[in-house]
Amino acid sequence: MGKLHKKIVLTGACGSLGMEIRATLAALADELVSVDIADAPETLLANETFVKADCANFDEVLPLMEGANMAVHFASIPDERPFETLLGPNFLSSYNAWEAGHRHGVQRVIYASSVHAVGMHENSAGIDVDADHAPDTFYGLAKCFSEDLGKLYWAKRGMESVHLRIFSCTKVPQNLRALRTWLSFDDLRHLVERAVTATTTGFAVVYGISNNDRATVNNVKAAFLGYKPKDNAENWAESLFAGAPPADPSDRAQLCIGGPFATIPLGESGVAAINAMSAPTPEPATAPQPDDAKKLPSFLTKKGMNP
Numbered sequence: 458m459g460k461l462h463k464k465i466v467l468t469g470a471c472g473s474l475g476m477e478i479r480a481t482l483a484a485l486a487d488e489l490v491s492v493d494i495a496d497a498p499e500t501l502l503a504n505e506t507f508v509k510a511d512c513a514n515f516d517e518v519l520p521l522m523e524g525a526n527m528a529v530h531f532a533s534i535p536d537e538r539p540f541e542t543l544l545g546p547n548f549l550s551s552y553n554a555w556e557a558g559h560r561h562g563v564q565r566v567i568y569a570s571s572v573h574a575v576g577m578h579e580n581s582a583g584i585d586v587d588a589d590h591a592p593d594t595f596y597g598l599a600k601c602f603s604e605d606l607g608k609l610y611w612a613k614r615g616m617e618s619v620h621l622r623i624f625s626c627t628k629v630p631q632n633l634r635a636l637r638t639w640l641s642f643d644d645l646r647h648l649v650e651r652a653v654t655a656t657t658t659g660f661a662v663v664y665g666i667s668n669n670d671r672a673t674v675n676n677v678k679a680a681f682l683g684y685k686p687k688d689n690a691e692n693w694a695e696s697l698f699a700g701a702p703p704a705d706p707s708d709r710a711q712l713c714i715g716g717p718f719a720t721i722p723l724g725e726s727g728v729a730a731i732n733a734m735s736a737p738t739p740e741p742a743t744a745p746q747p748d749d750a751k752k753l754p755s756f757l758t759k760k761g762m763n764p
Contacts, residue, residue, distance in 0.1 A: 461654060462486040464524050466563075468512050468554060469531030471495040474569065474626060474645065479505065481646045482529060485653055492521055493532070513545030518553040522561040527653055530554040530603075531569040537594040539724040547599035555610050555618075565617035567652045570604055570662070572624045572638065573597030573727075576715020580637065584714075585675035586622075586662040593715035595723055604662060611660035619652040619682070623665035630690040631735040633697050634716045637671045641688035644668075651682040658682075673714060 465482050469475045470491035480502060483489040489505040491498075497507040510517040512532040522528065532554075533547045551568070558566055576593030578584050590601040600622075607618035624638040625631065626645055644667045652658070663679035666672055668686040676684075705711055710730075713719035717730030 460485055460487050462527050464488045464490065465527045465529060465653070466490045466492060466521050466525045467529045467531065468492045468518075468550070469533065469569070470507070471498060472531060472535065474623070475531045477642050478529070478531075478646055478649050481650050482653065485650065486527070490521060490525070511545075512550035512553055515549075515553045515557065518550075519557040519560065522557045522563055525558070525561065526564045527567070528554055528558050528563050528565070529567040529649065529653070533569070533599070534596075536726050536728040537596040537718065537721065537724065538726075540595045543595050543599055547596065548602055551599075551603040551606055555606055555616065559610065559614055559616055563616070565619065565653075565658060566607060567649060568603055568607060568618060568620045570600045570620040570622045571597065572622055572664075573715050573718050574600035574604060574622060576713060576718050578714050579712050580673040580714055581712075583673065583675060586664065586678050593713065593718040594721070594727060596727065597715065597718065608660045617658045618660055619655070619658050620662045621648060621652065621665040622662060625731075626665065630693045630697060632731070633701055634711075634731075634734070636690045636694055636697060637669060637673050638714075638716070639667050639669055639688075639690035640665050641667050641686075644686040644688050647686065648679075648682075648684050651684045655682050 462485055465486040467475060467482055467489060470479060471493035479491060483502045483505050487504060491505055491507045492510050494511050501507055508521060512518055532550050534543055555566060573593050574597050575584060575588055575591050576597050577591035578588060592598040592601050604620045607620055610616040611618060624640050625635045626640040628642060630636060630639045648665055664674050664676040666676060667688040669689055670691040710717045710720045718727035721727050721730055
């Protein structure tokens with residue numbers, strides 16, 4: 458018996474998040490074609506093939522989409538860089554994915570957007586997915602471009618897309634900001650699976666965030682996907698607060714959703730600024746007891762870390 462989809466194409470397959478979702482996508486398709494500019498992973502899944510390709514080159518992307526009905530576009534430079542550096546990997550690669558997909562009849566693109574498309578909004582604003590774009594960097598601007606590209610292709614060509622505004626996706630929360638922004642690997646996989654398996658989506662934007670008590674965005678409009686995140690950064694709150702410096706209400710890096718990306722100079726690394734504020738990986742404030750086995754976050758058994 459065939460799976461839900463005949464062929465899914467995953468770009469950025471060797472990135473930290475691409476590696477986390479390969480098995481999820483392979484379980485949903487007869488064939489998973491994983492694509493990256495880097496070398497192939499050491500081990501491929503049974504129904505997975507790998508193609509080394511530059512997604513900024515349309516001629517390399519076009520043949521990959523033949524026979525596919527779903528594309529998951531995660532290829533990009535995952536940090537702020539000068540505009541000229543991001544133009545190919547972050548801007549042109551999105552056009553290439555959508556246009557190549559359109560020419561081959563791809564039904565839907567699942568896109569790894571980012572909180573940085575709206576990073577200059579303040580935490581206290583409580584925005585939802587309809588908030589105006591407010592990019593905090595050239596990196597965030599590329600996410601805005603790709604969201605608008607998806608909206609255009611839906612309006613003019615009937616090509617569906619789901620844009621996942623991914624927040625701080627790591628194995629465990631790394632800093633106080635992550636109490637608001639954390640996305641666990643399990644919740645990422647759940648979100649991608651729901652975006653791929655939804656019967657219809659049109660053009661949609663959802664927040665890629667876990668079930669955090671302190672989340673500063675309203676994600677109720679993701680309900681149509683059946684996305685129900687289970688993990689909560691609050692389990693690490695006590696450890697993260699221990700030894701943390703006092704909050705500074707004049708620091709826009711603490712006030713804005715984009716964190717340090719909201720204050721770094723254009724073209725300079727935001728990931729480096731986030732890493733500088735991150736403490737060593739803490740343990741949950743209260744370790745689950747044996748009779749709480751069902752409450753144990755499943756990601757604690759996983760390996761890997763996304764900086």
